[in-house]
Amino acid sequence: MKVYVPGDSAAKSVGADDVAAAIASEAALRGLDVEIIRNGTRGMIWLEPLVEVDRGAGREAFGPVTVADVPGLLDGTLDGLGLTDDLEWMKRQTRLTFARCGVIDPLSLADYEAHGGLAGLRRAAAMTGAEIVEEVTASGLRGRGGAGFPTGIKWKTVLEADAPQKYIVCNADEGDSGTFADRMIMEGDPFTLIEGMAIAALGVGARKGYVYLRSEYPDAIAVMTKAVDLARKAGVLGADLLGSGRTFDMEIRVGAGAYVCGEETSLLNSLEGKRGVVRAKPPLPALEGFLGRPTVVNNVISLATVPVIFEKGAQAYADFGLGRSRGTATLQIAGNVKRGGLFETAFGISLGDVVNDIGGGTATGRPVKAVQVGGPLGAYMPVSKFDTPMGYEEFDQNGGLIGHAGLVVFDDQADMLQMARFAMEFCAIESCGKCTPCRIGAVRGVETIDRIAAGDAGAQELLTDLCETMKDGSLCALGGFTPFPVMSALTQFPDDFATKQEAAE
Amino acid sequence: MTRHAAAPTVAELSDLIAPHLHLEGPLLPILHALQDAFGHVPEAAMPLITEALNITRAELHGVMSFYHDFRDVPAGRHVVKICRAEACQAVGGTELAEATLARLGVAWHGTTANGAVTIEPVYCLGLCACGPAAMVDDKVIGRLDSVRMDALLAEAGA
Numbered sequence: 220m221k222v223y224v225p226g227d228s229a230a231k232s233v234g235a236d237d238v239a240a241a242i243a244s245e246a247a248l249r250g251l252d253v254e255i256i257r258n259g260t261r262g263m264i265w266l267e268p269l270v271e272v273d274r275g276a277g278r279e280a281f282g283p284v285t286v287a288d289v290p291g292l293l294d295g296t297l298d299g300l301g302l303t304d305d306l307e308w309m310k311r312q313t314r315l316t317f318a319r320c321g322v323i324d325p326l327s328l329a330d331y332e333a334h335g336g337l338a339g340l341r342r343a344a345a346m347t348g349a350e351i352v353e354e355v356t357a358s359g360l361r362g363r364g365g366a367g368f369p370t371g372i373k374w375k376t377v378l379e380a381d382a383p384q385k386y387i388v389c390n391a392d393e394g395d396s397g398t399f400a401d402r403m404i405m406e407g408d409p410f411t412l413i414e415g416m417a418i419a420a421l422g423v424g425a426r427k428g429y430v431y432l433r434s435e436y437p438d439a440i441a442v443m444t445k446a447v448d449l450a451r452k453a454g455v456l457g458a459d460l461l462g463s464g465r466t467f468d469m470e471i472r473v474g475a476g477a478y479v480c481g482e483e484t485s486l487l488n489s490l491e492g493k494r495g496v497v498r499a500k501p502p503l504p505a506l507e508g509f510l511g512r513p514t515v516v517n518n519v520i521s522l523a524t525v526p527v528i529f530e531k532g533a534q535a536y537a538d539f540g541l542g543r544s545r546g547t548a549t550l551q552i553a554g555n556v557k558r559g560g561l562f563e564t565a566f567g568i569s570l571g572d573v574v575n576d577i578g579g580g581t582a583t584g585r586p587v588k589a590v591q592v593g594g595p596l597g598a599y600m601p602v603s604k605f606d607t608p609m610g611y612e613e614f615d616q617n618g619g620l621i622g623h624a625g626l627v628v629f630d631d632q633a634d635m636l637q638m639a640r641f642a643m644e645f646c647a648i649e650s651c652g653k654c655t656p657c658r659i660g661a662v663r664g665v666e667t668i669d670r671i672a673a674g675d676a677g678a679q680e681l682l683t684d685l686c687e688t689m690k691d692g693s694l695c696a697l698g699g700f701t702p703f704p705v706m707s708a709l710t711q712f713p714d715d716f717a718t719k720q721e722a723a724e
Numbered sequence: 725m726t727r728h729a730a731a732p733t734v735a736e737l738s739d740l741i742a743p744h745l746h747l748e749g750p751l752l753p754i755l756h757a758l759q760d761a762f763g764h765v766p767e768a769a770m771p772l773i774t775e776a777l778n779i780t781r782a783e784l785h786g787v788m789s790f791y792h793d794f795r796d797v798p799a800g801r802h803v804v805k806i807c808r809a810e811a812c813q814a815v816g817g818t819e820l821a822e823a824t825l826a827r828l829g830v831a832w833h834g835t836t837a838n839g840a841v842t843i844e845p846v847y848c849l850g851l852c853a854c855g856p857a858a859m860v861d862d863k864v865i866g867r868l869d870s871v872r873m874d875a876l877l878a879e880a881g882a
Contacts, residue, residue, distance in 0.1 A: 399853070
């Protein structure tokens with residue numbers, strides 16, 4: 220009998236290690252032949268630790284499983300949820316990027332290949348750089364880190380740049396609250412990221428790659444480090460990549476707790492061993508990136524999606540989606556929500572369906588008040604905007620941004636003035652300090668919101684003006700987008716700002 | 725967290741610095757290696773780093789002080805990072821953090837009087853669907869409530 224107990228850190232954070240240990244000792248006690256596999260998570264975080272038992276007739280799901288449930292689990296008397304693949308949450312998804320996550324042993328290259336892994340890289344190895352870039356362009360893939368820039372265009376710029384050395388840098392500094400897709404794929408299917416980076420390298424002519432991985436993810440660092448070693452030993456990386464005669468190798472680099480290093484130019488400075496200060500653009504990193512060389516900087520999910528595009532073909536990927544948002548969105552449903560987790564589906568589903576239908580509303584059972592989409596720099600969307608379809612342009616038109624597709628749900632007890640204040644405070648703490656509107660503006664923003672809370676009627680106009688200045692005058696998204704959560708809170712939830720004022724009068 | 729009892733020797737420090745010198749952009753890996761070994765970046769390592777990388781002491785200070793992770797003095801025996809970010813706030817993270825700080829009588833970044841625990845804020849552990857979340861040294865904990873937090877702190881000796 221095979222038993223799957225996720226080694227994903229979300230599962231571990233709620234006791235998966237203890238459950239795995241209990242299964243091992245209980246099985247030993249009974250003399251049972253049990254193979255325990257520490258897979259990634261299926262993404263149903265509310266059911267973690269989600270244990271799957273395969274007695275030969277498919278994988279049956281149980282969850283959340285506690286140590287006390289283990290004897291019953293092995294007896295076959297514990298109530299299960301049915302076959303994992305038959306669960307509504309799984310059946311409704313289109314799993315392309317996350318097809319293997321939670322299914323395979325993350326560190327088994329054989330398992331990876333048996334589930335379609337390396338097919339994309341093998342195909343790419345027989346293509347020219349220009350053909351590879353064209354395939355990515357045709358897929359319509361856009362940067363999943365938040366900006367939504369077409370990946371193919373970025374790669375084309377690097378391909379056409381003439382330089383003795385080029386780099387692939389993976390941005391794994393997933394600092395946005397409400398996002399965990401990068402962490403999940405790195406812990407649950409690390410080879411797909413390695414394969415995606417290798418395809419990118421073949422495409423643009425890079426020989427070296429880096430994953431800049433945040434220090435807040437010790438489990439992901441451990442898994443990725445092991446996966447790179449295994450890939451190198453198996454010849455997936457190295458001097459003769461899969462026998463293609465081409466060279467590509469990569470390293471895992473650990474961040475040091477600075478949120479702003481998720482911004483690509485700040486990340487490059489950090490990777491070079493400098494302060495993570497934002498660089499002015501131009502020059503684009505695609506032309507002058509790491510150590511001044513042409514560099515592809517892509518988010519984890521963008522790169523991890525590349526293998527499936529090459530495995531199934533660009534058109535097959537582009538067939539999913541809405542408008543100019545092609546393929547799938549890896550929705551991360553988080554915060555105060557009944558069913559939180561990762562749900563991969565074609566772009567186009569409405570925000571309300573994600574929150575209420577898939578997520579099941581709030582965990583507290585109270586009415587939803589707001590959903591912050593796209594991380595700490597994303598807007599607070601009120602329930603009145605729940606018909607907004609998940610798509611880059613569609614969110615933009617509704618005053619928001621889809622970002623990394625993380626959604627944080629708040630119930631009616633949330634105080635939006637406090638959330639606006641927190642956005643400014645966070646910006647002040649994490650500002651790299653290079654430009655004044657962000658460095659000083661964020662501090663003044665906190666003070667101004669405190670004045671509103673204290674009943675200063677004129678302060679709202681001042682806050683609006685300050686947000687305009689930050690938006691127009693900041694170099695990067697930290698100062699430039701902090702006005703999104705602040706102004707959306709102010710305009711969509713005026714009562715939270717007015718009540719304070721009236722109470723003070 | 726590993727910590728050497730005596731002050732580190734030049735040889736010990738050099739052994740941690742040298743393996744990274746061939747890297748492109750070696751400074752962060754060096755600082756991490758030192759901090760992993762000693763719990764902080766020892767003063768004695770500073771001249772060795774600046775010498776090895778041909779950077780000024782000011783440049784090194786600039787980098788050290790930019791990043792939240794690096795410390796030039798030791799923390800408590802355990803570091804408890806409590807997530808302050810939005811997803812954890814949505815499920816009571818702020819109240820939990822404030823109660824924890826009040827109970828220990830410390831502010832953010834403070835260390836308990838017995839030196840057992842340093843409390844730090846962290847902005848997202850990627851446990852946004854199972855918050856409130858925290859990390860004790862390198863171990864992640866989700867679905868926290870005050871009872872579990874008390875147990876963790878007791879275990880850490882706070």
